[in-house]
Amino acid sequence: xxxxxxxxxxxxxxxxxxxxxxxxxxxxxxxxxxxxxxxxxxxxxxxxxxxxxxxxxxxxxxxxxxxxxxxxxxxxxxxxxxxxxxxxxxxxxxxxxxxxxxxxxxxxxxxxxxxxxxxxxxxxxxxxxxxxxxxxxxxxxxxxxxxxxxxxxxxxxxxxxxxxxxxxxxxxxxxxxxxxxxxxxxxxxxxxxxxxxxxxxxxxxxxxxxxxxxxxxxxxxxxxxxxxxxxxxxxxxxxxxxxxxxxxxxxxxxxxxxxxxxxxxxxxxxxxxxxxxxxxxxxxxxxxxxxxxxxxxxxxxxxxxxxxxxxxxxxxxxxxxxxxxxxxxxxxxxxxxxxxxxxxxxxxxxxxxxxxxxxxxxxxxxxxxxxxxxxxxxxxxxxxxxxxxxxxxxxxxxxxxxxxxxxxxxxxxxxxxxxxxxxxxxxxxxxxxxxxxxxxxxxxxxxxxxxxxxxxxxxxxxxxxxxxxxxxxxxxxxxxxxxxxxxxxxxxxxxxxxxxxxxxxxxxxxxxxxxxxxxxxxxxxxxxxxxxxxxxxxxxxxxxxxxxxxxxxxxxxxxxxxxxxxxxxxxxxxxxxxxxxxxx
Amino acid sequence: xxxxxxxxxxxxxxxxxxxxxxxxxxxxxxxxxxxxxxxxxxxxxxxxxxxxxxxxxxxxxxxxxxxxxxxxxxxxxxxxxxxxxxxxxxxxxxxxxxxxxxxxxxxxxxxxxxxxxxxxxxxxxxxxxxxxxxxxxxxxxxxxxxxxxxxxxxxxxxxxxxxxxxxxxxxxxxxxxxxxxxxxxxxxxxxxxxxxxxxxxxxxxxxxxxxxxxxxxxxxxxxxxxxxxxxxxxxxxxxxxxxxxxxxxxxxxxxxxxxxxxxxxxxxxxxxxxxxxxxxxx
Amino acid sequence: xxxxxxxxxxxxxxxxxxxxxxxxxxxxxxxxxxxxxxxxxx
Numbered sequence: 014x015x016x017x018x019x020x021x022x023x024x025x026x027x028x029x030x031x032x033x034x035x036x037x038x039x040x041x042x043x044x045x046x047x048x049x050x051x052x053x054x055x056x057x058x059x060x061x062x063x064x065x066x067x068x069x070x071x072x073x074x075x076x077x078x079x080x081x082x083x084x085x086x087x088x089x090x091x092x093x094x095x096x097x098x099x100x101x102x103x104x105x106x107x108x109x110x111x112x113x114x115x116x117x118x119x120x121x122x123x124x125x126x127x128x129x130x131x132x133x134x135x136x137x138x139x140x141x142x143x144x145x146x147x148x149x150x151x152x153x154x155x156x157x158x159x160x161x162x163x164x165x166x167x168x169x170x171x172x173x174x175x176x177x178x179x180x181x182x183x184x185x186x187x188x189x190x191x192x193x194x195x196x197x198x199x200x201x202x203x204x205x206x207x208x209x210x211x212x213x214x215x216x217x218x219x220x221x222x223x224x225x226x227x228x229x230x231x232x233x234x235x236x237x238x239x240x241x242x243x244x245x246x247x248x249x250x251x252x253x254x255x256x257x258x259x260x261x262x263x264x265x266x267x268x269x270x271x272x273x274x275x276x277x278x279x280x281x282x283x284x285x286x287x288x289x290x291x292x293x294x295x296x297x298x299x300x301x302x303x304x305x306x307x308x309x310x311x312x313x314x315x316x317x318x319x320x321x322x323x324x325x326x327x328x329x330x331x332x333x334x335x336x337x338x339x340x341x342x343x344x345x346x347x348x349x350x351x352x353x354x355x356x357x358x359x360x361x362x363x364x365x366x367x368x369x370x371x372x373x374x375x376x377x378x379x380x381x382x383x384x385x386x387x388x389x390x391x392x393x394x395x396x397x398x399x400x401x402x403x404x405x406x407x408x409x410x411x412x413x414x415x416x417x418x419x420x421x422x423x424x425x426x427x428x429x430x431x432x433x434x435x436x437x438x439x440x441x442x443x444x445x446x447x448x449x450x451x452x453x454x455x456x457x458x459x460x461x462x463x464x465x466x467x468x469x470x471x472x473x474x475x476x477x478x479x480x481x482x483x484x485x486x487x488x489x490x491x492x493x494x495x496x497x498x499x500x501x502x503x504x505x506x507x508x509x510x511x512x513x514x515x516x517x518x519x520x521x522x523x524x525x526x527x528x529x530x531x532x533x534x535x536x537x538x539x540x541x542x543x544x545x546x547x548x549x550x551x552x553x554x555x556x557x558x559x560x561x562x563x564x565x566x567x568x569x570x571x572x573x574x575x576x577x578x579x580x581x582x583x584x585x586x587x588x589x590x591x592x593x594x595x596x597x
Numbered sequence: 598x599x600x601x602x603x604x605x606x607x608x609x610x611x612x613x614x615x616x617x618x619x620x621x622x623x624x625x626x627x628x629x630x631x632x633x634x635x636x637x638x639x640x641x642x643x644x645x646x647x648x649x650x651x652x653x654x655x656x657x658x659x660x661x662x663x664x665x666x667x668x669x670x671x672x673x674x675x676x677x678x679x680x681x682x683x684x685x686x687x688x689x690x691x692x693x694x695x696x697x698x699x700x701x702x703x704x705x706x707x708x709x710x711x712x713x714x715x716x717x718x719x720x721x722x723x724x725x726x727x728x729x730x731x732x733x734x735x736x737x738x739x740x741x742x743x744x745x746x747x748x749x750x751x752x753x754x755x756x757x758x759x760x761x762x763x764x765x766x767x768x769x770x771x772x773x774x775x776x777x778x779x780x781x782x783x784x785x786x787x788x789x790x791x792x793x794x795x796x797x798x799x800x801x802x803x804x805x806x807x808x809x810x811x812x813x814x815x816x817x818x819x820x821x822x823x824x825x826x827x828x829x830x831x832x833x834x835x836x837x838x839x840x841x842x843x844x845x846x847x848x849x850x851x852x853x854x855x856x857x858x859x860x861x862x863x864x865x866x867x868x869x870x871x872x873x874x875x876x877x878x879x
Numbered sequence: 880x881x882x883x884x885x886x887x888x889x890x891x892x893x894x895x896x897x898x899x900x901x902x903x904x905x906x907x908x909x910x911x912x913x914x915x916x917x918x919x920x921x
Contacts (some may be wrong), residue, residue, distance in 0.1 A: 055665045216738060261599045306667070306732055307740060319621045324615060330610075438883060446894035450902065472902040479901070511606055518610045537628030542739035547630070553626035557905040560618025564611055571607065 044144075046218025046544045049062050049137040051226035054548040060133025061551035069127040071525050071566045075247075076120040076573075078240070078524070081194045082248025083113035084167070086125065086498050088187035090242035095180055105275055107171055109252050114168050115580040119573060121161070135548075138539045145213070145220045163190040187308055195241070202236050202401070203228035208540050209531070210304045218543040231304045232388045235297035244292050246286030247524065250516040253279030255578055260505070270503035273514060276513055277342060277502075282518055284335050284418060288481065291407055292326075292474050301534070311535045320530050325370035325403070327523040332410050333363060339417045341509035342424075345501050349424030362413040366406035401458030404470045408451045408477045412444070415481055419488070425497040436491040440484050445474040521570055525563040558593070613730045629655060629837050636746060636768040641753070645765055646859035648754025648786060653855045656736060658751075667731065672854055673835050676759040680705060683716060691715045699762040706729055706752045710736045710743075791868035794861045798853065814849060815841040821873040829869050833862065 055063060087106045094102030112415050132139050142151060152468070167186045176181035179488070213227030218225065254277035263269040304308035311317060340356045340384075343349030451473045458469040535541050537551040546552075599668035639647065653659045661668040669679070680702050684693050708715050713733035722728030736743045743751070749765040756763045788794045795801060805816035824832060831838060836849035850856075859867075 016801075049898055211919050258599070258603060261603065305720045305734065305740070306661055307657055307734065322621065323618055327614065434883065435886055438886040442890035443894050449895075450898040454902070468906055471905045472898070475901055476898060477903065479898070511603075514603060514607050515610055518607050519614070522611065522614050533626075534627065536740075537784070538740065551628045555623035556621050557619040559625050559627075561614050564615040564888055566613060 042220060046138050046141055046214070046540065047544065049539075049547055050468065051547050053137045054550075055134065055136075055164065057133060057177060059250070060547060062130070064436055065128070066132050066134060067562065068566050068569075069123055069130050070571060071563075072530055072573075073120065073123040073127045074528065075115055076123055077198070078244040078247045080113055080117050080120045081198055081214070082244035082286075083109055083163070084187060084190050084194060085245060086248065087113070088184065088191060090278070091184060091187065095184070101271075101274070103175075105271075105278065110168055111581045111584070112252060112255055112396075112577065114164070115577040117161075117164060117575075118575065121157075124157075127496045135539075141218070141544060142207070143542070145207065145224075146204065147220075147224050149224055153197070153200050156193055157198065160190070160193045161199055163193055165479070188424070196242075196245045197235050198240060199233075200228075202228070202240060203233055204509055205471045205531070206230045206232040208235050209308075210301075211543050213539050214543065218541075220542065220587065226472075231300050232297065235293065239293040239297050240292070242286050242290050243524065244286070246283050246290060247517075247520050249281070249283030249286060250277050250513075250520045251574065253283060253513045254517045254574075257510040258578065261507065261510055264387070266503055273345075274502045274503050276510065280335060280338055280513060280516070281418075283438070283520075284414065287331065287335070288411055288415065289478075292478065293395065295470070295474060302335060305541075308534050308578050308593075311536060312530060317530050317533055317553070320526060322371060322555070323524065323526060323560075325367075327519050327526070328407075329367035329370060331516060331519045331523070332414055332511040333367070334519070336360070336363060336414055336417045338509055338512040339421045341512070342420045342421055342507055343407075345504050346424045346498055348498050349421070352420045352424060355420060356417075359413045359417055366410040366413070369402050369406040371409075401469065404458070405451055405455030406472050408473045409448070411477050412447065412451075414479075415484070419484065422488070425500050426497050427494055428491050428495045430491055430493065432493055436487050442489055443480055443483055450476045454545055517574075518567070518571075521567045522563060525566055529559050529563065605681055626641050638767055640644060641763060641767065644750050644753045645757045645810075646754075646863070648752070648757075649859040651743070651751050651752060654839070655741070655747070655753060656666050657741060661733070663855075668721055670757070671755070674840070676755065676799035677702075680759060683718065686716070689716045699756065699764050700758060702756055703752055703760055703764045706755055707748065709733075710748060710751070789866070791864055794857075794865045794868075797861075798857065802850065814844060817869065817872060819872060821870045826866055826870045829866055833857075834863070 027173075027276065057065075087109050090102050090109070092105040094100070139267060149264045163186060167190050168182070170183060170186070174180060174186075205226055207230055210230045211218070211227075212230040213223055213225075238308045253276055256272045256279055260269060260276055261274035263272055298309065298313070301312065313321065340359075343352055343356070430436075454469040454473045454476075535546075536553065537546050538544065539546045636647075651658075655806045658671075662671050664670050664673060679828040681690060681698070684701055684705055691705065691708050693701040695701075695706060695710065705716075713731035713735065714729070717728040719728055723732045734741060736748065737745075746768045747766070747784070752765045752807045753763050756765070790795050795806065800806060800817070803814040803816065820829070836851055836853075853862075
């Protein structure tokens with residue numbers, strides 16, 4: 014354990030010492046943004062800055078997302094354990110935390126390396142950012158030290174503060190840890206969004222004197238929400254893979270049951286974080302459009318537009334995998350079998366939605382292909398390429414996923430309240446009305462100009478949210494005092510576990526892809542409209558080039574995660590004491 | 598064993614995503630080149646052609662001014678009629694009111710680029726502002742950052758399209774401007790012969806030309822006798838405004854105005870106008 | 880069965896009104912007209 018502490022400590026001290034040093038080097042605080050020339054971008058060992066910074070930043074974000082997310086749901090699970098007095102929850106929460114602890118050192122390490130790389134490769138930009146954000150790096154460093162302290166205290170006092178009032182102290186430490194962690198992320202987000210949509214500076218980039226104004230850019234809060242939710246989904250997906258691996262490697266039925274249950278919980282967390290994510294993404298995109306139409310169009314209609322087709326494929330595979338896992342889970346209970354016939358309809362909706370989503374908007378074709386098809390859009394499938402169709406599809410897919418989830422919850426419980434049939438009718442009517450509204454708004458968007466298309470997507474999103482919220486509320490009342498049937502944990506097929514591996518792989522790749530988009534919408538600006546990027550890397554790479562790079566980063570991350578899993582497992586094993594030398 | 602299987606499975610998933618990213622169209626977007634070009638020798642036609650390039654290139658106007666309805670589609674409308682009615686609109690309070698037409702257009706166009714909210718075309722305002730605020734960015738500040746000479750060229754291009762006298766000055770000798778090539782992805786060098794243009798934009802895939810035999814669009818032999826240069830220009834830039842009888846609207850791409858360079862369009866027009874029923878000229 | 884159908888229809892009508900109200904609010908807040916008669920069909 015000590016070496017991890019040491020590593021974190023070193024990284025933290027390194028950050029705290031290195032950053033202000035560069036801050037001092039900055040020139041007059043009231044000057045406009047500097048304009049770097051090609052000579053201001055050093056090559057180190059033949060490398061230009063971007064690949065190094067890209068890889069390190071992405072690695073740091075993967076790990077940080079995981080490390081920040083796990084304590085959030087761990088506190089929630091711990092609380093559930095206290096409220097239900099079920100020891101299993103506490104044990105699982107502790108196990109989740111153990112995985113996260115091993116990842117923490119790597120997070121600090123990559124964070125330190127990222128900071129170093131940024132200062133080495135982009136000294137002018139970093140000097141300017143330090144000037145804009147003034148003493149904030151110090152606060153960040155302090156928060157980081159505080160986060161480390163709280164994390165270690167939270168983890169190592171787990172068994173010491175186990176019952177009664179002490180447990181509540183432990184929970185409070187957990188809440189505090191999450192508060193610090195979330196603040197830490199929000200501060201770092203402000204730097205990223207400042208580069209995309211600068212605020213708190215004038216047109217030439219002269220800081221107007223308020224760090225708070227520089228933080229409060231138009232994209233800050235949308236990004237905060239988006240990353241917050243995505244982190245939870247991501248954290249859930251990764252611990253899900255851990256559980257799936259342990260399930261597959263389990264030797265006893267008891268172990269299988271435990272890791273099956275853990276995998277189920279992790280998948281549940283991942284879906285919970287994932288369902289509202291498209292809406293947060295929608296808000297972020299709407300704010301980007303409001304800030305600069307140009308930036309919005311660059312992302313959605315220009316060079317980067319194809320990436321959203323890839324995004325659709327990834328989200329589609331995530332939804333399919335998560336649903337498949339839930340369907341397999343129906344077999345765990347006797348009550349689940351009666352829902353099995355429903356599965357094919359849900360699957361049909363998902364596949365149909367997925368197909369609509371992968372239909373590209375405009376195809377880049379050779380003249381011969383244009384001739385064969387008779388236009389740049391397919392006469393029948395062409396209309397599926399535009400936005401209202403895609404919005405309709407994503408909302409229907411989310412509804413289908415939520416339905417799968419509801420069926421799964423119902424599989425193990427039978428309501429006892431007398432009005433249960435009314436509740437079921439109301440929920441069924443809710444689904445039907447929402448579906449009609451979503452499809453109706455989709456058609457409305459079809460026949461109307463662009464402003465209406467965009468306008469009509471909001472009611473669609475609200476319909477999906479309404480189903481989720483109202484159905485959960487009605488069910489919460491309906492299942493009070495419900496009869497629960499035993500769940501045969503561990504009765505899961507081997508194949509179902511592979512769905513839990515699709516999730517983290519797809520999430521990791523998707524996260525890197527979206528990071529590439531978020532960074533690329535700035536086009537050739539370091540700080541949009543204020544500071545140009547004049548490095549040789551100022552171009553936006555092709556999708557294939559970016560995809561290959563992302564795959565390499567993902568591979569490295571997977572290797573790190575496997576190492577982390579191994580570390581957290583090896584902590585449990587104890588070598589047998591050598592048998593005493595017999596005889597003598 | 599489990600470990601190996603899980604690893605292979607994850608790698609396969611990863612590989613599938615990577616392959617997918619590699620089969621999509623690959624476009625690299627380069628920053629605009631910053632070397633200076635000499636403008637002093639530009640004549641009127643050159644200025645208009647430059648304005649047209651700015652319209653779809655550095656000015657990024659076509660991002661919104663297109664047929665998708667984000668902003669008025671200036672290349673498709675009768676610009677003169679539209680500008681006249683806007684300037685006469687009682688809601689318009691800008692500086693172009695009461696001026697002689699060509700000059701009024703210049704003042705109006707400049708104003709609309711530098712202070713877009715002076716007059717908002719009904720239905721195109723920012724949401725919830727009752728058309729009092731325009732969503733259009735000022736073109737003289739980053740990220741667009743057009744220079745005064747470039748704005749002049751844009752006005753010249755638009756005045757030319759509206760069919761009025763061009764009132765903006767030509768760039769003074771010694772003026773330079775940043776070349777905007779490569780602003781939207783990698784651009785090839787412009788085509789210099791009609792054959793190259795026709796090949797690059799695939800005209801013969803749909804139109805019968807030199808015996809290509811295609812019949813999705815009207816044959817181009819003798820087109821110069823049927824349409825004059827301006828009608829040809831319209832037919833290329835806005836193909837669905839008028840469709841030859843017996844042919845489907847919507848087949849010909851409407852974005853040649855954005856894809857082609859002004860010089861290429863002129864070469865193509867010269868060539869097509871020359872196809873007057875006699876032997877096609879080389 | 881009849882009772883079920885009745886409850887379902889009532890609930891459906893209720894939700895339909897609810898969704899229509901939400902649509903109306905959302906569209907009006909964006910400064911866009913709503914209603915089938917106002918739909919700007921070409």
